Amino acid sequence: MRISVIGCGYLGAVHAACMAELGHDVVGIDVDAAKIAELAAGRSPFFEPGLDELLGAKDGRLRFSTDISEIEQARVHFIAVGTPQVAGGHAADLRYVDAAVTALLPHIGPGHLVVGKSTVPVGTAARLAELVEPTGAQLVWNPEFLREGFAVSDTLSPDRLVYGVRPGDDRATEVLDLVYARPLESGTPRIVTDYATAELVKVSANAFLATKISFINAMAEIAEVTGADITTLADAIGFDARIGRRFLNAGVGFGGGCLPKDIRAFQARAAELGVGQALDFLDDVDQINLRRRQRVVDLLEQHFEGLAGRTVAVLGLAFKPDSDDVRDSPALDIAQRVAALGATVQATDPEAIETARRSQPQLDYRATVDEAVAGADAIVVLTEWRQFRELDPAVVAERTSARLVIDGRNCLDPGAWRQAGFTYVGLGRP
């Protein structure tokens, strides 16, 4: 099939490359000329395992351009532009989605399918359909559930496919079935539903995941005052198949370009619809999450009785491992809070130093763990990269005079670090 992808950020670039990998002819469009130049040269503008290989291998089946008219050859047009929070508020900013659809209109007609992928407030698809349908094209909402770090495999082999269609629009389903023929043949479940349900599936899935993380972090708060061990507790409740162990890792909580903004936008939309109370619990989910960040700062402050003049080694800046994304990263947030209290922050990350430097230029970035811990008073692990999990504490002890390690992701072996002479503090772990 001939496919266009409008918006080539994280979601769009991965989607375009994977659609080509699935055998389609793809053109990716973005308004950011620098991003398009990188992608056209076969390089990913961000770190995502497996993406460079896909971008480099497509021999003419994958093109990138800033010129929207290049979509005219295509019949299926994915909308993958950003939906950030509005400045100063919680609602989703739909200006990029609206601009992308408006830009498409002169180039589409009967036989074209516009496929919404961006995460949007419920009601958006019905509104956009009113714009698209007069051209003779159809609109379907097909939310995306990929995780950064696993984006390629999640796109090629998704957990499920959700199509939100106009009731009775069988053609949209037939076309998307051709687009996703390979995953469907491999048994991927496919749910065909209405626009509102498809939009809500996406935001409710993210709300559930955020709630699960904040649940375990709330238990970590209780564990901290009772001497209980949150990791053992998570293992034990996770054996119940109704609960499940995944997304029960306590620590500095969730960040990234999606979960935080999506729960807030969901609440804002519910309030607009007059059912804000239904999602009041997400205020707590958000607050528990943000408290965990401050907890690390408080632990440092209490230990040193003030942070002015101290040096703190921060290991990890990305919001999660295998990513260079620092959007709403708990790690970067904590690093800047510690710096704001007068400490020197020597921060390192295997992939996210450059993205972090762009938003927090005042931190002292170090290329390696050895350089980050040199001369430090404390070590704080904030992203559970394999490189940090596998550190040998005895070797680290030789490189630094720091004797306090705060494990913000509960990813280190407390016994090994204590044996090497460190005071180990986890979150919710004795």
Ligand SMILES: NC(=O)C1=CN([C@@H]2O[C@H](COP(=O)(O)OP(=O)(O)OC[C@H]3O[C@@H](n4cnc5c(N)ncnc54)[C@H](O)[C@@H]3O)[C@@H](O)[C@H]2O)C=CC1
């Ligand atoms: N990043 C992720 O892992 C996932 C993201 N999503 C959703 O996908 C959407 C996109 O997210 P990201 O890719 O992370 O955002 P992003 O900010 O990385 O990318 C958005 C891209 O859209 C481009 N853009 C903006 N207006 C445009 C226009 N009129 N025409 C063409 N391009 C335009 C921007 O230049 C940027 O490159 C959001 O709604 C997000 O919630 C959904 C699932 C996963």
Ligand SMILES: O=C(O)[C@H]1O[C@H](OP(=O)(O)OP(=O)(O)OC[C@H]2O[C@@H](n3ccc(=O)[nH]c3=O)[C@H](O)[C@@H]2O)[C@H](O)[C@@H](O)[C@@H]1O
């Ligand atoms: O809508 C989106 O963009 C995506 O948001 C999340 O994916 P992602 O943001 O890539 O990352 P996650 O793996 O969900 O992690 C989110 C945050 O939660 C934190 N987390 C995760 C799991 C856990 O047990 N504890 C925990 O603190 C991570 O460190 C990270 O900061 C969802 O998992 C995807 O399904 C969804 O498509």
